[in-house]
Amino acid sequence: MRRAIVATEEATLAWIAGLANERLVDFPQTGPAGGLRFARTSPDDRLTFADYRPTVLPPGKTFAPANEVLFTFAHQADGSFRATPIIDRRPRVLAGVRPCDLAAIALMDHVNRDGDHPDPHYLARREATTIVAYRCSKPCSDRCFCAAVGSLDSDEGADILLTPVDDALLAEARTPTGEALMADLDGTPVDDPAPLVARHRAARPQPFGRQLPGSPDDLPAALERSWSSPLWETHTARCLSCGTCNLVCPTCYCFDTHDEVDLADPNEGHRCRDWDSCMLPEFAVVADGHDFRPTVASRQRHRVKRKFEYLQQKFDSRPFCVGCGRCGAQCTADIDIFDIASDVLKQHGGTP
Amino acid sequence: MKPKIAFFDFASCEGCQLAILNVEDALLDLLERVDIVEFREALSEKAPRYDIAFIEGSIHREEDADRLRDIRARSRVLVALGACAAIGNVQARSNATAPAVNLARVYGEEARDRVQTDPDHWPLWAHTRVRPISDVVEVDYYLRGCPVVPAEFVKLVTALIAGSEPRFAREPVCTECKRAGNLCVFARGETCLGQVTWAGCGAICVTQGYRCDGCRGLLPGANLEAHRQILRDAGLDDATIDDRYDLFCSAQRQPQQRRGAGPGGHAR
Numbered sequence: 001m002r003r004a005i006v007a008t009e010e011a012t013l014a015w016i017a018g019l020a021n022e023r024l025v026d027f028p029q030t031g032p033a034g035g036l037r038f039a040r041t042s043p044d045d046r047l048t049f050a051d052y053r054p055t056v057l058p059p060g061k062t063f064a065p066a067n068e069v070l071f072t073f074a075h076q077a078d079g080s081f082r083a084t085p086i087i088d089r090r091p092r093v094l095a096g097v098r099p100c101d102l103a104a105i106a107l108m109d110h111v112n113r114d115g116d117h118p119d120p121h122y123l124a125r126r127e128a129t130t131i132v133a134y135r136c137s138k139p140c141s142d143r144c145f146c147a148a149v150g151s152l153d154s155d156e157g158a159d160i161l162l163t164p165v166d167d168a169l170l171a172e173a174r175t176p177t178g179e180a181l182m183a184d185l186d187g188t189p190v191d192d193p194a195p196l197v198a199r200h201r202a203a204r205p206q207p208f209g210r211q212l213p214g215s216p217d218d219l220p221a222a223l224e225r226s227w228s229s230p231l232w233e234t235h236t237a238r239c240l241s242c243g244t245c246n247l248v249c250p251t252c253y254c255f256d257t258h259d260e261v262d263l264a265d266p267n268e269g270h271r272c273r274d275w276d277s278c279m280l281p282e283f284a285v286v287a288d289g290h291d292f293r294p295t296v297a298s299r300q301r302h303r304v305k306r307k308f309e310y311l312q313q314k315f316d317s318r319p320f321c322v323g324c325g326r327c328g329a330q331c332t333a334d335i336d337i338f339d340i341a342s343d344v345l346k347q348h349g350g351t352p
Numbered sequence: 353m354k355p356k357i358a359f360f361d362f363a364s365c366e367g368c369q370l371a372i373l374n375v376e377d378a379l380l381d382l383l384e385r386v387d388i389v390e391f392r393e394a395l396s397e398k399a400p401r402y403d404i405a406f407i408e409g410s411i412h413r414e415e416d417a418d419r420l421r422d423i424r425a426r427s428r429v430l431v432a433l434g435a436c437a438a439i440g441n442v443q444a445r446s447n448a449t450a451p452a453v454n455l456a457r458v459y460g461e462e463a464r465d466r467v468q469t470d471p472d473h474w475p476l477w478a479h480t481r482v483r484p485i486s487d488v489v490e491v492d493y494y495l496r497g498c499p500v501v502p503a504e505f506v507k508l509v510t511a512l513i514a515g516s517e518p519r520f521a522r523e524p525v526c527t528e529c530k531r532a533g534n535l536c537v538f539a540r541g542e543t544c545l546g547q548v549t550w551a552g553c554g555a556i557c558v559t560q561g562y563r564c565d566g567c568r569g570l571l572p573g574a575n576l577e578a579h580r581q582i583l584r585d586a587g588l589d590d591a592t593i594d595d596r597y598d599l600f601c602s603a604q605r606q607p608q609q610r611r612g613a614g615p616g617g618h619a620r
């Protein structure tokens with residue numbers, strides 16, 4: 001059993017802020033034009049757990065940022081070629097991570113570590129990062145459906161888990177790194193955290209957030225049956241193919257790469273990686289201009305099947321949609337994967 | 353031999369050339385690699401042929417169109433520099449009203465009458481239609497925006513010198529806005545053209561707290577019908593919506609014959 005204590009919220013926030021004296025710390029804070037974002041803190045920032053709503057971008061995206069230089073390269077005078085990878089191993093604390101985002105990080109760890117192409121850039125940042133997670137007591141928005149897809153109670157990947165109980169916080173160290181980090185947090189030791197966690201759960205509203213009209217376990221089969229359903233057109237008539245739903249999703253990880261050569265010396269340059277989006281019209285265009293997903297309906301169907309069918313089958317995992325509600329909330333056309341999944345279940349969900 | 357680069361301006365504020373003069377770090381490297389042979393803002397040398405011609409400004413008179421055709425004939429690669437050249441910019445809004453009305457509005461009724469009766473002033477009368485340069489000549493690349501994004505200029509020149517194909521994503525501003533982590537303007541109860549506008553600016557206006565007004569032009573294939581409905585739902589009436597699109601993109605919305613490649617693609 002690792003260390004568990006009960007601390008005040010004030011002491012916990014001061015402790016998190018204090019961590020920034022020695023390390024990089026990212027915590028949800030309001031950005032310049034509004035909206036929460038995981039941003040670098042400094043020791044005298046006033047942090048708060050109150051008024052949480054989903055950050056515009058999920059925290060896991062920081063392990064493979066929007067635009068990143070993967071390596072620099074040079075054609076050398078002797079004819080040889082040199083490539084120097086850029087790997088970011090700076091120790092960092094990611095604090096205030098909510099359960100849905102934690103579940104997403106666990107999935108992305110899986111993809112980037114155990115998939116066909118382990119990603120050294122992602123893994124270096126991930127391994128240098130200590131995660132302090134925070135369990136939700138109430139739905140973060142009217143769009144969330146974490147409980148319906150089973151991510152509300154996820155704890156995999158957390159080094160420290162904070163659970164609000166009554167007016168205080170239960171802080172549990174889950175890993176040796178977490179335990180070391182928690183040494184500076186004062187509180188009352190707890191022998192058995194289980195009853196406190198149970199109390200936290202009992203105090204949550206029931207049902208918690210939006211509920212699907214069926215089990216997410218039925219979605220893979222229902223999606224298979226929905227292939228030529230008119231629901232794909234119905235749900236995408238207003239779609240602008242803007243890519244937002246992908247870019248804000250904690251389990252979208254597609255990217256594109258390109259090389260940029262230096263103006264001063266065209267023998268040198270760097271390879272860049274940028275987030276891509278399968279809702280963008282050109283995503284599935286291949287050589288010779290052929291597009292294997294030419295309609296917006298086919299692209300939306302692909303996105304939903306990635307979240308609720310393809311990837312969970314490929315990785316033998318939970319659904320890749322963790323119910324954070326970001327895509328629906330940020331889609332200006334008000335297209336919500338929850339509504340689509342609901343219709344798929346209602347119309348193609350097998351025996352009622 | 354270093355490639356010869358030239359800049360020409362037509363109807364514009366010359367702000368795009370200025371924006372380029374401001375990329376001081378890259379400018380020194382650039383001057384090592386290319387010869388700038390014409391640059392109204394900077395020098396006055398002339399050359400018979402150009403490797404890359406940057407065209408700033410929209411085309412208003414037939415003599416401007418002739419000059420542009422002449423530049424095209426002498427240039428290996430021709431680039432539209434900024435919104436005026438690429439999409440006609442704000443001045444193309446004057447196409448929606450009769451030339452006589454515009455003349456009276458800007459210069460008064462006396463001036464309007466004179467251009468129609470006094471042969472010395474007839475050339476001014478020929479200023480009848482504002483065109484993006486692609487209405488007159490074939491355009492190889494577009495540097496969009498009002499003003500252009502200096503980094504895109506550097507990227508294009510670097511690629512052309514290196515003989516590689518520059519990469520300009522054909523996607524809406526929202527993609528860059530989300531990568532920047534911005535809260536959507538619509539979430540503040542305001543409206544935005546980012547969903548239907550060519551990216552490349554890094555969503556600078558939204559990032560700075562404003563909204564996207566579409567200076568980089570309407571993205572080909574954008575679902576404008578759906579976008580209009582979203583703007584209506586946000587409380588705008590159709591006249592306001594048309595005004596918003598027309599601020600920078602009126603020429604893209606006017607039915608017209610295109611002789612060049614059209615502002616649709618970056619590629620040749």
Ligand code: SF4
Pocket residue numbers: 238239240241242243244245246279327330331332333334335
């Ligand atoms: S965010 Fe909405 S409008 Fe944009 S691509 Fe996704 S579903 Fe379409």
Ligand code: SF4
Pocket residue numbers: 245248249250251307320321322323324325326327328337
């Ligand atoms: S699909 Fe939407 S709701 Fe599901 S995890 Fe992604 S952003 Fe969140």
Ligand code: SF4
Pocket residue numbers: 054098099100101136138139140141144145146147151152323324325
């Ligand atoms: S979706 Fe659920 S787990 Fe995620 S922040 Fe909201 S309430 Fe918490």
Ligand code: SF4
Pocket residue numbers: 244332525526527529530534535536537538544545546547555558564
């Ligand atoms: S603010 Fe504008 S550009 Fe940004 S996501 Fe919203 S609609 Fe798109």
